[in-house]
Amino acid sequence: MGSGTSTQHHFAFQNAEKAFRAAALIQRWYRRYVARLEMRRRCTWSIFQSIEYAGQQDQVKLHNFFSYLVDHFTPSSHNERDFLNRMFTEEQPPQASEMQNSGDYESIEVPDSYTGPRLAFPLLPDHATALVEAFRRKQRLHARYVLNLLHEARKHLVQLPNINRVSTCYSEEITVCGDLHGQLDDLIFIFYKNGLPSPERAYVFNGDFVDRGKDSVEILMVLFAFMLVYPKEFHLNRGNHEDHIVNLRYGFTKEVMHKYKIHGKKILKLLQDVFCWLPLATLVDEKVLILHGGVSDRTDLELLAKLDRHKIVSTMRYKTRKENKKQAEEKGNANQTGSAGRPSPWFLPQSRSLPSSPLRPSTHKTHRAGRSSSVPCGVPLDPKELSRRVRHSVDLELERCRQQAGFPAIKEKEEPSSSESEVDSDAEEPPQPTPEEWRQVVDILWSDPMAQEGCRANTVRGGGCYFGPNVTEQLLQKYNLQFLIRSHECKPEGYEFCHSRKVLTIFSASNYYEVGSNRGAYVKLGPDLTPHIMQFQANKATHTLTMRQRISRVEESALRALREKLFAHSSDILVEFKKHDKDETGLITLSDWAAAVESVLHLGLPWRMLRPQLVSSLTDNKLAYKSWLENLAKEKLSQQNIQSSLLETLYRNRSNLETIFRIIDSDHSGSISLDEFRHTWKLFSSHMNIDITDDCICDLARSIDFNKDGHIDINEFLEAFRLVEQSCSGADVSDCP
Amino acid sequence: MADDRDRDGTEIAVAEFHKKIKEAFEVFDHESNNTVDVREVGTIIRSLGCCPSEGELHDLIAEVEEEEPTGYIRFEKFLPVMTEVLLERRYRPIPEDILLRAFEVLDPAKRGFLSKDELIKYMTEEGEPFSQEEMEEMLSAAIDPESNSVLYKDYITMMVIDEN
Numbered sequence: 081m082g083s084g085t086s087t088q089h090h091f092a093f094q095n096a097e098k099a100f101r102a103a104a105l106i107q108r109w110y111r112r113y114v115a116r117l118e119m120r121r122r123c124t125w126s127i128f129q130s131i132e133y134a135g136q137q138d139q140v141k142l143h144n145f146f147s148y149l150v151d152h153f154t155p156s157s158h159n160e161r162d163f164l165n166r167m168f169t170e171e172q173p174p175q176a177s178e179m180q181n182s183g184d185y186e187s188i189e190v191p192d193s194y195t196g197p198r199l200a201f202p203l204l205p206d207h208a209t210a211l212v213e214a215f216r217r218k219q220r221l222h223a224r225y226v227l228n229l230l231h232e233a234r235k236h237l238v239q240l241p242n243i244n245r246v247s248t249c250y251s252e253e254i255t256v257c258g259d260l261h262g263q264l265d266d267l268i269f270i271f272y273k274n275g276l277p278s279p280e281r282a283y284v285f286n287g288d289f290v291d292r293g294k295d296s297v298e299i300l301m302v303l304f305a306f307m308l309v310y311p312k313e314f315h316l317n318r319g320n321h322e323d324h325i326v327n328l329r330y331g332f333t334k335e336v337m338h339k340y341k342i343h344g345k346k347i348l349k350l351l352q353d354v355f356c357w358l359p360l361a362t363l364v365d366e367k368v369l370i371l372h373g374g375v376s377d378r379t380d381l382e383l384l385a386k387l388d389r390h391k392i393v394s395t396m397r398y399k400t401r402k403e404n405k406k407q408a409e410e411k412g413n414a415n416q417t418g419s420a421g422r423p424s425p426w427f428l429p430q431s432r433s434l435p436s437s438p439l440r441p442s443t444h445k446t447h448r449a450g451r452s453s454s455v456p457c458g459v460p461l462d463p464k465e466l467s468r469r470v471r472h473s474v475d476l477e478l479e480r481c482r483q484q485a486g487f488p489a490i491k492e493k494e495e496p497s498s499s500e501s502e503v504d505s506d507a508e509e510p511p512q513p514t515p516e517e518w519r520q521v522v523d524i525l526w527s528d529p530m531a532q533e534g535c536r537a538n539t540v541r542g543g544g545c546y547f548g549p550n551v552t553e554q555l556l557q558k559y560n561l562q563f564l565i566r567s568h569e570c571k572p573e574g575y576e577f578c579h580s581r582k583v584l585t586i587f588s589a590s591n592y593y594e595v596g597s598n599r600g601a602y603v604k605l606g607p608d609l610t611p612h613i614m615q616f617q618a619n620k621a622t623h624t625l626t627m628r629q630r631i632s633r634v635e636e637s638a639l640r641a642l643r644e645k646l647f648a649h650s651s652d653i654l655v656e657f658k659k660h661d662k663d664e665t666g667l668i669t670l671s672d673w674a675a676a677v678e679s680v681l682h683l684g685l686p687w688r689m690l691r692p693q694l695v696s697s698l699t700d701n702k703l704a705y706k707s708w709l710e711n712l713a714k715e716k717l718s719q720q721n722i723q724s725s726l727l728e729t730l731y732r733n734r735s736n737l738e739t740i741f742r743i744i745d746s747d748h749s750g751s752i753s754l755d756e757f758r759h760t761w762k763l764f765s766s767h768m769n770i771d772i773t774d775d776c777i778c779d780l781a782r783s784i785d786f787n788k789d790g791h792i793d794i795n796e797f798l799e800a801f802r803l804v805e806q807s808c809s810g811a812d813v814s815d816c817p
Numbered sequence: 818m819a820d821d822r823d824r825d826g827t828e829i830a831v832a833e834f835h836k837k838i839k840e841a842f843e844v845f846d847h848e849s850n851n852t853v854d855v856r857e858v859g860t861i862i863r864s865l866g867c868c869p870s871e872g873e874l875h876d877l878i879a880e881v882e883e884e885e886p887t888g889y890i891r892f893e894k895f896l897p898v899m900t901e902v903l904l905e906r907r908y909r910p911i912p913e914d915i916l917l918r919a920f921e922v923l924d925p926a927k928r929g930f931l932s933k934d935e936l937i938k939y940m941t942e943e944g945e946p947f948s949q950e951e952m953e954e955m956l957s958a959a960i961d962p963e964s965n966s967v968l969y970k971d972y973i974t975m976m977v978i979d980e981n
Contacts, residue, residue: 095925098922099922099923099939099943100943100944101919101922101944102918102919102920102922102923102939102944103919103923103939103940103943103944104870104943104944104945105911105915105916105919105944106916106919106920106923106939106940106944107870107871107940107944107945107946107947108868108869108870108871108911108945109868109910109911109916110951110955111859111863111871111951112863112867112868112910113976114951114954115859115860115862115863115864116863116864118860118864119841119844119860119861119864122844122845123844126844531847531848531849531850532848532849532850626954626957626958627954627957627958628958671833671836674836686840686841686843686844687840688836688837688840689840689841689844689864
């Protein structure tokens with residue numbers, strides 16, 4: 081009771097209060113730190129996604145380029161004609177009989193020195209398990225067995241309906257996996273964690289087994305092996321990447337040719353066919369519909385069940401010889417008759433035509449209306465004018481696509497009905513898919529869900545649509561279903577519910593963008609059809625990293641990709657900067673920087689949030705833009721002796737270039753001649769409005785011919801651009817400029 | 818004259834703040850309909866440079882919520898409130914030395930570290946307590962595994978470098 085005690089109390093109270101306040105301060109500071117990390121994580125994700133989708137838009141441009149070539153290009157010289165022939169034909173058109181000819185693989189000898197797995201058919205469960213084990217130990221399957229397995233797989237697939245039906249009566253649990261994209265580690269992990277397939281353990285793999293990752297071949301082998309061993313319990317759906325044209329761009333073709341130098345081409349040819357025989361969807365207990373992309377307001381399961389899925393070779397668009405001929409006749413265009421004699425592109429299977437683009441439902445006016453993309457060509461035009469017109473029409477198309485998002489109905493240019501009439505008129509060729517069948521398949525392989533009600537064209541991907549909760553509801557009610565499982569989109573947690581949990585996205589490729597970028601997941605369904613999600617991340621390294629380290633690492637990768645994109649558009653960006661600097665001070669505000677960069681790249685990124693990572697030094701809160709751009713170039717130039725603006729052009733078009741190379745290299749030898757490169761580049765650059773002189777092209781071709789033998793080794797060329805990334809990825813970040 | 822300049826300066830500042838706020842908001846506007854989940858508002862506010870306490874954050878949320886809370890915050894309500902916050906420079910971040918002193922208060926013996934248990938006790942029982950998840954995450958980066966303690970001076974330095 082004395083003053084001593086009350087002082088003690090007083091001090092104690094004060095101390096407690098101080099501790100309380102100190103703790104609160106630390107917590108306050110820490111929560112802000114975490115929030116900023118979270119924001120960085122989101123921004124990083126945005127970067128990856130926007131760059132990925134921009135790449136898909138590139139594909140659209142490329143296809144328009146090829147359509148343009150096929151439709152309109154009149155070679156002006158003998159050389160060019162030869163070159164086009166070379167580009168557009170292959171040595172032998174594939175015959176149906178060839179596919180079944182077992183001479184395909186039986187004649188291939190397997191040397192005694194081969195220590196990899198050997199397969200005997202019919203396959204037994206042990207063989208499939210042994211195959212997984214062999215691949216885990218990094219062995220490679222001999223081409224003979226690859227072809228044999230693919231033949232057997234094809235025989236099996238041909239018997240399957242378009243929509244697999246699975247019941248939980250037989251296998252008590254069903255595991256559904258999403259995109260794997262060549263990431264064998266994830267597949268092995270799933271089998272390890274969840275158990276190998278068996279009569280009691282059914283699996284559905286929902287498409288996109290290949291491309292991007294480095295082990296697409298091995299994944300296919302494992303999946304097909306288990307499919308043959310457990311035909312009733314193991315099911316595969318086709319994804320948009322099970323498509324030989326998509327594979328040209330996204331790495332599967334390259335992987336096959338790299339791993340199987342001699343027989344790769346045969347393998348690719350067979351795969352092309354096998355992919356078209358993959359079923360389109362799986363239905364569990366008549367209640368849960370599993371398909372790769374999504375649905376549209378037109379999705380008709382009865383039609384999908386009935387159509388001949390084998391007719392849909394690729395969901396990418398090419399016009400055919402037949403269409404051209406009819407168009408020419410209709411327009412009475414003398415100039416076009418020369419083209420009728422031209423062989424059709426080898427990458428377009430000879431006997432099949434693809435009547436319309438994912439972007440162009442050719443006849444009906446729908447509220448997702450497409451547009452005509454061919455340029456009516458009445459009289460022979462000089463190349464410049466032709467080029468200008470084509471560019472204009474391409475731009476118009478893309479612009480219209482963007483505008484569609486806000487407009488319910490768009491007037492369509494009526495297309496000449498060649499695509500319809502050819503379906504009926506030609507009795508000699510096997511039946512083509514109708515435009516409606518075409519659209520149905522594209523929709524289920526390419527669509528994405530959106531939060532808003534309605535259904536509109538998926539302009540980001542260039543195919544399928546965005547479908548809203550009402551579309552889902554409508555479909556579920558129409559067919560008396562409980563919910564949809566789809567894949568097609570990478571999610572940070574490996575899965576995501578939407579549309580009031582009526583749509584589940586499941587994605588099984590962990591660390592898809594970069595180590596640490598996302599988890600993978602798979603979902604299990606029991607007889608009650610309640611989804612149970614399991615997540616994983618198939619890289620032990622990430623578990624030992626803190627959140628901060630994981631985020632930093634992924635972020636660094638995203639920023640590198642973004643800086644490369646910025647560099648690839650330096651010239652245009654400089655023009656924009658100058659517009660904001662009329663007084664030629666050499667400085668611009670950060671606000672102007674953000675506006676300029678977005679106006680060129682159109683990535684929709686939060687530039688102000690990203691600014692500290694991209695712009696390091698400021699004078700008076702302003703940016704000296706010329707030196708900033710120079711620094712971006714320095715990162716790339718150090719490895720090359722190529723002039724900066726040329727390098728920029730190469731970077732900007734790298735993805736398209738690679739695809740074009742692979743198409744030119746029709747015998748898959750891995751190299752193309754300087755002449756071929758120059759010809760293609762000329763065509764491509766004029767079509768894409770790239771200002772480049774003939775001399776520049778020659779210089780470019782010569783500088784890429786590293787060993788000066790008159791040929792460009794494709795892989796060498798592409799590796800040259802990865803050198804900078806490779807040297808940075810493993811090293812300390814501070815080593816990089 | 819000075820007033821005019823001030824006004825111009827403020828207008829420019831406001832315009833810039835508006836852009837910044839919009840950008841940060843859009844990162845979390847998943848449905849592209851100018852709303853964000855109320856649970857993400859804290860992240861948005863903090864990444865705009867503010868460092869509010871949980872209590873202050875709740876007050877802010879109350880200002881931007883609908884009369885009948887929907888679980889979503891609309892941009893139209895968020896923008897003016899957040900602009901004021903930025904103009905008034907409210908909820909300033911904590912300088913490094915103040916942070917250091919806070920740790921030292923919790924370490925009256927001046928050992929230079931806090932044991933893992935001590936850190937857990939303070940962070941989960943005092944102030945505005947951490948959730949278990951928050952605690953685990955802090956521990957994963959803060960605790961030096963050999964000594965099982967947080968050497969707070971080094972920890973602060975590491976975190977600050979990372980920020981910049």
